[in-house]
Amino acid sequence: MPVMGNKVNLPAQHPPRHYDDLAEEVPLAIAVNGMALSVMMVSPFDFDDFITGHFLTEGIVKSVVEIKDIHIEPMPPGFEARITVTGRREHEVRQRRYSLVSAGCGLCNKTAMDQAFPPTTTQADKRPLAECDVSQLRSLFEANQTYNQKAGAMHAAMFVCAASNTVLCSEDIGRHNALDKVIGKALRAGLQPEKGFLAVTSRCGVELVQKASACGFTTLYCLSSPTTMAVNLAHQTRLNLVYVPRNNQPIMYDAKENYAE
Structure with a gap:
């Protein structure tokens, strides 16, 4: 067993040549109707699903049909997403405050407490449980x-x-x-x-x-x-x-x- 202070020689560890066994992450720059919105770190696939879900869960749009177009282009070292939304939603985006850079870490990119925790409507009844095995x-x-x-x-x-x-x-x-x-x-x-x-x-x-x-x-x-x-x-x-x-x-x-x- 090595004694503290003694030099221990360990075999060199070489990373895989093409990093095939590592997860990918890329920056995704998001622009809405020509306005820069944010940059998020994401895995480089299913961009359309991500944009749609993110815009809905963050309240940027209220329904899928309010997203008119999603165009993805390479922008080294990542990608750019150019999203077109309806005029009403464009107006609301202009009124809201967003940070320009996000690490995709949920609430950490919010710029104000009321943005991180918007008012919620308390439901009167518990909604039915969707059971699973x-x-x-x-x-x-x-x-x-x-x-x-x-x-x-x-x-x-x-x-x-x-x-x-x-x-x-x-x-x-x-x-x-x-x-x-x-x-x-x-x-x-x-x-x-x-x-x-x-x-x-x-x-x-x-x-x-x-x-x-x-x-x-x-x-x-x-x-x-x-x-x-x-x-x-x-x-x-x-x-x-x-x-x-x-x-x-x-x-x-x-x-x-x-x-x-």
Whole structure:
């Protein structure tokens, strides 16, 4: 066993020549009707799904039809997304404040507290729970995470509707981006949020609850535990928030309990 202070010679570690086993990330510059909006770090695929989901969950647009066009072009070292929205939404974008650079880290890029936590409408009744076979949820993720199988270090989000046998899965280096992508994918396909459930592999922070609730989803399953603020917001919006521990019974947080910060 080496003694502290002795020199230990370790074999040199050489990185793979083409980095085939590493996850990719690129900057995506976003412009709306010619106005620079933000730069976000994302995985370089499913751009249309990401833009649609992000614009909906952030309230930049209210429906898919308000996005008229998405044009993606290479812009070394990343890409540029030129989005055209309706005139009404362009006016609102001009009135809102956005930071110009974002690391894709959810609330961290907001410029004011009221922007990070906009007023929420408390639902009168708990919305129906979209049930799933939680014993198969991890296996379902593993079967659909194609990028993670290659490179690892990827978050995933799914929309599942048992009635129509629909499973949509999106991946990204950012957990918020992965959720935006699958929400965009589901809504672009005309699927109804209340007919299925969302699931995420990542820690469930308050911003994931915000995104799910903003787009009308009723149920969010997470493979990592939620934060206290996420639970509190789920109570306010009546989102069914269910934590699925490994090898344990799922935990659905009771709206009558108070998880104080």
